[in-house]
Amino acid sequence: MEVGRSIPRVDAADKVSGRAKYTDDLCPRPVLEAKILHSTIANGWVKSMDISAAQALPGVVKVLTCFDVPDIQYPTPGHPWSVEKGHQDVADRKLLSRRVRIYGEDIAAVVAEDEITAQRALELIKVEYEEYPVMLEPEQAMAEGAVAIHEEKPDNVLAKMDLRTPIADDRYENVEQVLDDPQFYQFRGHYATQQVQHCHIENPVSFAWMEAGRIHVVTSTQIPHIVRRVIGQALGIGWGNIQVIKPYIGGGFGNKQEVLYEPLNAWLTTQVGGRCVRLDVSREETFQNTRSRHPISFDVAAAVDKDGNMMARSCTAISNQGGYASHGNAIVANAITGFRQLYPDRIGHHSTAYTVYTNRPAPGAMRGYGIPQCNFAVECMMEDIALKFGFDPIELRLKNIMPLGYVDPFNGITCHSTGLAECIQKGREAIGWDELREKYKDQTGPVRRGVGMACFSYKTGVYPISLETSSARMVLNQDGTIQLHLGATEIGQGGDTVFSQMAAEAVGxxxxxxxxxxxxxxxxxxxxxxxxxxxxxxxxxxxxKKVGLEFREKLLSYAAELFPEAKDLTISERFITDGAGEKLISLEELATTAFYSLEHSVHITAEGTNHCKENTFAFGCCFAEVEVDIPLGKVKVLRMINVHDSGKLINPALAAAQVHGGMSMGIGYALSEDMKFDPKTGRLLNGNLLDYKMPTSMDHPDLTALFVETDDPSGPFGNKALGEPPAIPVAPAIRNAVLSATGVAVNTLPLSPQKLVEEFTKGGLIGHV
Amino acid sequence: MMEILHCTVNNKPVEVGIDPRESLADTLRQRLGLTSVKKGCEVGECGACTVLVDGVAIDSCIYLSVWAQGKTILTVEGLQNENGELTPLQKAFVEEAAVQCGFCTPGIIMSAVEIVGSGKLYTRDELRKLISGHLCRCTGYENILNAVERAVNETHKFVGKEEE
Known part of the structure; x- marks a missing residue:
């Protein structure tokens, strides 16, 4: 069995020896350097620009401004293109913009012979602005009389959704009546999450040149085929005129599931005669000008019966979209859907969602796509309901989790397999939940401990919301080995390794x-x-799997030509064997024969597309033990265990590594990460890796990754989603652990020392001797 | 404007023309082709550009090349022996699944070369502190610590030193 083996990564040796090439490692030098001029206001217009001094600086090749770019608005999210107009992404960005929508808007670009010259030229450009008030929060942008950030959306509401599931009890007309029914426990809550960044260690650099009349772009991206399409759309040229190359990339986490500066880079090379232009993006620009995770606020209500059954809930989510639509409403739509799915309501559910333009740097996709936000809301809610009405928090969850066979009433996504209850049990035992809850029951003093947990569900891919399609090609070598070509990308998660394992499994x-x-x-x-x-x-x-099986059949049928008498041919240990297990010919000999045979020469290859029309849910939970220093507002994570049901594991060692990374990202989300803005200017205050507090090795306990392996009938090898899920349940698990330690429920992220001291003071733990 | 930097890089004497304003990271990457030296922030925050200068791990993005005059520099490219075999430390990174996107990996390995090269044993918490100048978003540092710990322990069996 090749699937299920914990083999080392296929790229590990290259990565530990420095041979693995990333975008900038491939850039020819010398190269022309591009730098971008960013606005120093957050909302307004560029009225005029004086570039004469910059243009005159020796070494400057070209200065291009927002007055020079093509008059084309294009979409940027890494979605499959929709051929139906109504489902196409919002096209609201230009290569450089006269309309300033965020502090640091891209308003001009300089191409120069070296970086220092390019930087100096930027400083020589004089800009005159017309300035409007800064709106960083949805309430400001939605207020009467607020300036429209995009003229297409005069009220700054990019999209609004209102979804009601069918009511399963004819005594009620709607969810609101259930929520108000006095026979049920009634719960109301407000939860909110903050804006955070992916912090992949490689910034999204690219370089571009022209050759044979086409534009060639090498870039650090998760989505090379989508980058090609968007460059074509942004420049108004045929998509075949563009070649995009994606080398190894230094992490993505969703930020590079967006077309970032590639279209600008592609356009710049066309403006300098096709000479190669490198567009480096600094860490500070990565924070300010690339994507992040949406801040979303949730107002929730629930009706729970006396046995702890979730009868009905409502959820209103407001998502802060910043200055550009990026993935648009898709993320908050996913959030309200995820909020609903984990604990299906017995009578009905009502959700409302708004996506609102503001003057913040535009958020986009980030590991979990709205689910980390809604999971914070739903798992805080469950904990608060348990505490308020006297339920055991784990029993309350077990009573309400999505059952096997669940079918989503809107998108039809079905629960084909679930190990969630087993995950909860496994985590409960591993951390010693029952003993610790007892032990930490009646603590006093300034330093207290607690344990908390949270669960999640997560769909696998985007069907049926968007297209799911994938193609593969296998090509035989003379020695009987194969080349595997994919459009799917290795972004650090170990894709190449598990793809190789899956191909090997299918071919044999x-x-x-x-x-x-x-x-x-x-x-x-x-x-x-x-x-x-x-x-x-x-x-x-x-x-x-599909192409591998076809390739296998081609090998076997060529073998059948060579051995017409043999029966029940199969592939075993690099040989073609017959039904009796007799080795007939090695794969190497078969391959060499197929290449060079004077009777029948053929290059054995297989290629095909699988249009995937299935989806399934992955599950899991996080258990956290924390120590809270109340006067300092400091939370130390003592132990953390994630338990996942991602179906069959293709490579258990890499799966565990993936889980560790998600847990780490969750720790930062819970405790320290927060993009902070000056409300007056809209400027990002901590857009660098010193002031933005991403966790270091000192901020982690040892991380434990456990699995419950179900065999999902819809997965190609029984497998389902794993990449994003580990990051999802961590923040609410930590929040719930802090609640169990201190009795104080903190309803917004992050649980920073400053906020905790305020909350502990309000809660009477500080300042009352 | 240009100056000549004389130093030893990966066990070989090197003479290279540099701009006195440039960082050692740029000299190593762009003039000497040592692209294992990664740049993630260019202000000494992330540790991806770590190399050893006279045996000490430094952030090469905030180390001027002119300061390296006459010094000995080691990057990941200089670790493998002539047969191309990985060092025990590199093997530990491979086998402990300590590598994901790989962008922080060369820098952390260079810090680990310094740690392992001390010949001392360290507790897990001490190792956490010693690698805390490196940011990694993929691994939660868990398997990186496992790899460094394994290399430290293996090395200590052969050249172990008592705590000073």
Whole structure:
């Protein structure tokens, strides 16, 4: 079995020896350097720009401004393109913008012979602005008389949704009546999350040049085929005129599931005669000008019966979209859906969602796509309901979790397998939940401990909300090994390794005999939309299985030509064997024969597309033990255990590593990460890795990743989503642990020392001797 | 404007023309092709550009190349022996699944070379502190610590030193 082996990553040796090439490592030098001028206001217009001094600086090749760019608005999110106009992404961005929508808007670009010259030229550009009030919060942007950030949306509401599930009890007309029914426990709550950044260690650099009349772009992206399409749309040229190459990338986490500066870079090379232009993006620009995770606020209500059954809930979510639509309403739509799905209501559910333009740097996709936000709300809510009405928090969850066979009433996504109850049990035992809850029951003093937990559900890929398609190609080598070509991308998660394992499994050869072509080149890589939505092991896995089985059949049928008398041919240990187990010919000999046979020469290859029309739910939970220093407002995570049901694991060691990384991201989300803004100017105050507090090794306990392996009938190898899920339940688990330690429920993220001291003071733990 | 930097890089004497304003990270990457030296912030916050200068781990993005005059520099490219075999430390990173996107990996390995090279044993908490100058978003540092701990322990068996 090749699937299920904990083999080392196929790219590990190259990555520990410095041979693995990332975008900037491939850039020819010398190269022209591009730098971008960012606005120093957050809302308004560029009235005029004086570039004469910049243009005159020796070494400057070209200065281009928002007055020069094509008059084309284009969409940027890494979604599959929709051929139906109504489902197409919002096209609200230009290469450089006269309309200033965020502090740091891209308003001009300089191309120079070196970076220092480019930087100096930027400083010589004089800009005159017309300025409007800064609106960083949805309430400001939605207020009467607020200036429209995009003229297409005069009220700054990009989208509004209102969804009601059918009412399953004819004594009620709507959810609100259930929520007001006095026979049920009534609960109301407000929870809110903050804006955070992906913090992949490689910034999204690119370089572009022209050759044979086409534009070539090498870029750090999760979605090379989508980048190609968007460059075509942004420049108004045929998509075939663009080649995008994606080398190894230094993390993405959703930020690179967006077309960032590639279209600008592509356009800049066309403006300097096709010479190669590098567009480096600094860490500060990555914070300010690329994507982040949406701050979302949730107003929730629930009716719970005396036995703890969830009867009905409502949820109103407001998502702060910043200055550009990016993934648009899709993220808050996913959030309200996730809020509803984990604990299906017995009578009905009502959700409302708003996506609102503001003057913040625009959030986009980030690991979990709205689910970390809604999971904070739903898992705080469950804990608060348990505490308020006297339920055991784990029993309350177990009573209400999504059952096997659940079908979502709107999108039809079905629960084909679930190990969630087993995950909860496993985590409960591993952390010693019952003993610790007892032990930490009646603490006093300034330093207290607690344990908390949270669960999640997560769909696998985007079907049926969007297209799910993936293609694969297998090509035989003379020695009987194969090349595997995919459009799916390795972004650090271990995709290449598990793809190789899946191909080997399908063909019937060792993983060592599969050579994956890691870099995607849109000229030659089969079509796949890329790494996002925890989709690739599932969606691309199906394509690999389909093509692998076809490739296997081609090997066997060629063998049948050579051995017409043999019966029941199969592949075993690098040989073609017959039904009696007799070795007939090695794969190497078969391959060499197929290439060079004078009777029948054929290059054995297989290629195909799998249009995936299935989806399934992955599950899991997080258990956290914390120590809270009340006077300091400091939370130390003592132990953390994540338990996941991601179906069958393709590579258990890499799966555990993936879980560790998600837990780490969750710790930062819970305790320290927060993009802070000056409300007067709209300027990001901590857009660097010193002031933005991403966790270091000192901020972690040892991380434990456990699994409950279900065998999902819809997965290509029984597998389902794993990439994003580990990050989801961590923040509410920590919040609930702090609640259990101190009795104080903190309803907004992050649980920073300053906020905790305020909350503990309000809660009477500080200042009352 | 240009100056000549004389130093030893990965066990070989090197003479290279540099701009006196440039960082060692840029010299190593752009003039000497040592692209294992990664840049994640260029202000000494992330640790991705860590190399050893005279055996000490430094952030090469905030270390001027002119300061390296006459010094000995080691990057990840200089670790493998002539047969191309990985060092025990590199193998530990591979086998402990301590590598994901790999962008922080060369820098952390160089800090670990310094740690392992001390010949001392360290507690897990001491190792946490010693690698805390490196930011990693993929691993939660868990398997990185496992790899460094394993390399420290293995090395200590051969060249172990008592605490000074």
């Amino acid at each position: 050869i060792p993983t060592e005999d599969v050579h994956i072509v890691s870099f995607q080149d849109t000229d030659t890589a089969p079509f796949d939309t890329g790494a996002y939505a925890s989709r690739q092991t599932y969606v691309t896995g199906k394509a690999i």
